[in-house]
Amino acid sequence: MEQKKEINLDSILESLGPYGRYNLFNFVLLLFPVLLTSFFECGFIFEAQEQMYSSPCGDRSEYICHHPFSSRGCRTRRLREYNGDRAAASFVLLLPSTAITNPSTGCEVHGCEERFNDTSWLKYAVPTNAEKNLPESCTRYAPLQNRTIEQCLPEEFTNKTIPCDSFVYEEGKSFVKEFNLGCQEWKRALVGTVHNSGMFAAMLVTGAVSDRFGRRVAVGIAATASFIFGISRAFAPDYITYLVLHFLEAAFGGGLYPSAYVFAVELVGLKQRVIVSAMCNMTFVVGVVLIAVLAWFVDNWRTYILILYSPAIIVGIYVWFMNESARWLLSKGRRDEAVTTLKKAAKINNLDPRTLDLDALSDPLLKPENQTVDKKSQFSKAIRSSIIWKRLLICSFLWLTCSLVYYGLSINSVSLSSNKYVSFMLVVLVEIPAYIVVVIVLDKYGRKKTMIVTYTTCAATSLLFAFLPRSDLWSIPLYLIGKWSVTLTYSSVYIYVSEVFPTNMRQTLISVCSTAGRIGSLIAPLTPLLVTTA
Template identity: 70%
Template sequence: MEEKKKDINLDSVLESLGPYSRYNLLNFMLLLFPVLLSSFFECGFIFEAQAQNYRCKVPACEDYNDTSWLQYAIPINPKTEKLETTLRYVAISGTVCGPAAFSNVTERCDSFVYEEGRSLVKEFDLGGQEWKRVLVGTVHNSGMFASMLVTGAVSDRFGRRVAVGIAAMSSFIFGVIRAFSPNFLTYMSMHFFEAALGGGLYPSAYVFAVELVGLKQRVIVSAACNMTFVIGVVILALLAWLIDNWRTYILVMYTPALIVALYVWFMNESARWLISKGRMSEAIKTLQAAAKINNMDPRQLELYSLSNPLLTSDNQTVDKSSQFSKALRSSIIWKRLFVCSFLWLTCSLVYYGLSINSVSLSSNKYISFMIVVLVEIPAYIVVVIVLDKYGRKRVILVNYVICAATSILFAFLPRSDYWSIPLYLVGKWCVTLTYSSVYIYVSEVFPTSMRQTLISFCSTAGRIGSLIAPLTPLLTEYHKSMPTVLFGGMCLISSLLVILLPETRNITLPDTIEEAEELSRKKSKAIDR
């Protein structure tokens, strides 16, 4: 049976409950904690498998307290002006360590000496195998890529609460197992499974939180999630700075996920999701429970809800197979899915591409990382103001253009300490604001019945960007400006594609395919409430 026209929108009911009431504030706290943890799980590998200083081992000379022999035993790399990490001079047998102890012929190293510390590179003896260390990030992002497809299906089929619970428990199980990995192969396998089964923690918690409020609070809730994520990344950098042992570092990151996996089952399911699945009686119970917590009269809320056919009878259900088939036949949904996926891919590529080189901004890589991350907080504050004032499309378009301009200027203008870093940070600020805006926008243009699935598809496209980003430094072998030119070009293309999308400012979340299509068939009109 087709869904009947709604007399009262769910957003009105949510407004009557109070967007920042006791019930919602409690749920926000419970959902922001997994958002915080997701920043550990998504970015933890950056420090978990960070580069380690090492050199070739020279067996004949290692017992000497004086290391002056190093200049004769190991050649200097002309690019870095440091000792080579994989080459040494062939030793002449029978001579004492010194200038005459080595020939001018080099050979590949078969063993290495590492700097102090309990690093992954040192423990698994990855010296001379840099590709294995870099592969950690690739495997992690590959797992995240797979998780986006699984998470959307689980969330839309079984509920937001189930998706959060499964992701949290998977992160805990495979994260802790990874901390006790006996070898590199086991470590990589656990890394993939942890990301593939637990990588949906952030999008699941995000959608859950957004669906708790009406249209006027969506931007604020989204910004709160994003700022919580940033705070988590800063805490992550501090943990990496303080914890020298990579196994302890992993345990500290992943153990708290067990708390989320336990308490999420005591939370009420999203009323909006329940309604989209035709489970009206459960939705009414959820809303009545919220009213009780807020010290409201549940009977008053029930009477208010009874005027809405969607909230009164389990017979008024949405034909799920019909909705799915309509989505497949809808050229509007397909076009929107393609454009939103490309926007997400661009944001991910540029965001992570700029972040990769952040460690070079100062001598302390942890401080550099935190500086580039902290610049995101003002962006999340500004996004709350500008999205509702100027609209989604205008904000996204303008920031894509500015990011493109800063990237291209950074590529072709001569480097200077006076403007290079500020320009770099402006670019990161703009792409962060755009990323946050796109996340909000995508959640508004797709229907509730398929929202998580379609958001996950777009997020999967974003994972392609995060997979490509670590490879962009290789482009400098052809021209030093190619990475930033690529970023600028992608931003320009995205700014043009934004024009094809509808404005969603002050428009209630669409619940069906028909409502989502209607956004493109009429001019956007602000709804005064």
């Protein structure tokens, strides 16, 4: 008796054509949430950025301390020579736990600005930071008790310094101004910490939801949650409400990228996964560049949020009309639904479904020994397997180190340009060559060899960069090579991790590895402190 022929899903997907109309259409639908994810994950960098204000004298300054005896006034500053460091301080909000003091704030002293056309009075009205040779940010010299500053003379001030207790802000709708965060850098920095905490929580839940209820459900929930909490955040009446909504948005919507990514990868066979991954990565880069452009032209932080989050509802609606991943359906034993999906794909690609021999479709997970019901979680099953347990530990470590180095280099990279928007775009655009190269080298040399070479290259160039003076001609090329290497490594790790775990628990375990990566992203902002404490 002739044995029944069996074929697997990868061979069917290859027969369907990885670049047929069905896949291309679904890729576009899934790349859109990937684009939006870049808005949601990086948008807060400019949303709660360090502010630069314009004084009537034409110089740039930040928020200015309001003297208790004055009703109005202006605090002018000469910061042209310090703009590069200010741009760096602005970008560090990418991972904002970094303790950076505000270098460009200062106290307003009523009577002095009106009396003089220069800043000569600062030396006896406002303390000077000896290290930076700039007026102090958040302190001033106290006036004589019960005296009003009238002539702005040295004898009207004491040598005692006192903190500023109120601020005068530039006209406009800025996050710092609306919530009165002058000289409270930790509150502004806390925005990013809350965001990363929410993303950390999302990684713990997203995988389980995606593996149990499907990729489509996970994408739909994440997109809808991002829309609801993101739009709500734009109308936050106070700072605490803003933080709560920011955490909820990240916690419930933070799984949008991994869900859409896994959904897209499962549309194709093994050979096309590298290309799909590169497409997702480059789409993310395009989105981050768009953020910088948008922030450059939109100075109202509430309008900025509304523009970023409004498109999420589009994904939240159309995803329910998409077909579920055939690979996920097979992993759940829903073979008939998987076959129906594949027949639809064949018709859209102008193929006769009968030529695919779908009746012979099989999957290891459909065999009787794999159909037993286990009430314990899929994660518990994985832990009981020594092979998967080892893979989980190794992949988590790979992800953690990649995240730590990637974001650590991003923090220091803003010194490449004095314009924070240009710096941000430059740092992101350097990743595109890495995503192009990864498509070539991963298939030609394999995952492990590629990661070994790129890890080593990144480590070597980063160490050399650390010991070279910034004025050295090789410093910037070394930095760019290091950033390029770690970007290529990050992309390789993402693909490698998505391939070493079984389908029915893939996203759960990917989420565990991604959670480890979030630990790295939380540690990275602390690395600059090593320089100041060494």
